[in-house]
Amino acid sequence: MTRMQKGLTIGLLCLFLAGLSGPLWAQAPPENSTGEVIALLKEQNSALSRDLRQIQREIAALRADLDKPGVKDVFAGIGYIFGLFGAAAFAASRRKG
Amino acid sequence: MMHISDGVLPLSVTLGGYAVSAGLAAWSARRIHSRDLPKVAVVTSAFFVASLVHIPFGPTSAHLLLPGLAGALLGPAAFLSIGLGLLLQSILFQFGGITALGANAVMMGVPAVICGWFFQHFKGRTIARQAVTGGLAGALGTVLSAVFLAGLLMTGGEDFFGVAKIALIAHVPVIVIEGVVSGFTIGFLARVKPALLLPVRSFHD
Numbered sequence: 001m002t003r004m005q006k007g008l009t010i011g012l013l014c015l016f017l018a019g020l021s022g023p024l025w026a027q028a029p030p031e032n033s034t035g036e037v038i039a040l041l042k043e044q045n046s047a048l049s050r051d052l053r054q055i056q057r058e059i060a061a062l063r064a065d066l067d068k069p070g071v072k073d074v075f076a077g078i079g080y081i082f083g084l085f086g087a088a089a090f091a092a093s094r095r096k097g
Numbered sequence: 098m099m100h101i102s103d104g105v106l107p108l109s110v111t112l113g114g115y116a117v118s119a120g121l122a123a124w125s126a127r128r129i130h131s132r133d134l135p136k137v138a139v140v141t142s143a144f145f146v147a148s149l150v151h152i153p154f155g156p157t158s159a160h161l162l163l164p165g166l167a168g169a170l171l172g173p174a175a176f177l178s179i180g181l182g183l184l185l186q187s188i189l190f191q192f193g194g195i196t197a198l199g200a201n202a203v204m205m206g207v208p209a210v211i212c213g214w215f216f217q218h219f220k221g222r223t224i225a226r227q228a229v230t231g232g233l234a235g236a237l238g239t240v241l242s243a244v245f246l247a248g249l250l251m252t253g254g255e256d257f258f259g260v261a262k263i264a265l266i267a268h269v270p271v272i273v274i275e276g277v278v279s280g281f282t283i284g285f286l287a288r289v290k291p292a293l294l295l296p297v298r299s300f301h302d
Contacts, residue, residue, distance in 0.1 A: 074149065077142070077145050077185040078145065080185055081138055081181065081182075085134050085138035086138075088131075
């Protein structure tokens, strides 16, 4: 058997299987390569979409974290407050002196 | 939680809030003696940072507000302090909108000044009484802020009693915790540095 012949047989087999009606599939779970491939693809698909959903959730969490004020903002604010009151104290001392 | 965002209030109330808070800030600034500036600065930064202290409460969380404590420590100067704290919070933390700043300052600052009067009037002489009065002032500050919030939102077309009820119920844990925090802080200050609890000297003293 040449390679070509082998491929042709498999192709014919696939066509034959594809032509089978639905109820027959339901009765007998696929024991052949096409069924396995489809099952594998479905499994991979669901795994991928699960991962994708998780990544999307992580992105949303990151975005929420970005909205939260960080340490930098806190110290910036404290610096502003002390700086402004320092300037006010300086102005007051100049006015008195 | 207790910040009004942009676009909630009608324009007249927004402008009115700015006008009232500008006047009160000027009055407040006149009441600060230059020797008290460091104290005002420290209380302002404490107020600024306190809003980041989140208290988990069921599915939601509330954060400290501390208008009562600021008022008890600063008296009339608390208005300026809270206005500056809110300005920086809205710029740096995106708490409350910049257009609603005037209304927010009135909502938090006026209760603070009232609490300051309440504390100075009823603090008595003993440490225990000062701590209890401070705690009451802390709780009162949050209650009054919630009432002011309801009053301001009413101008935006909300039902006063409905909003007031929701705001007060949502803030019950905050009110309790503010009272406890303020009471302990004032009790501690009364023990170690009672001079901090004297009324802020006015500019002309």
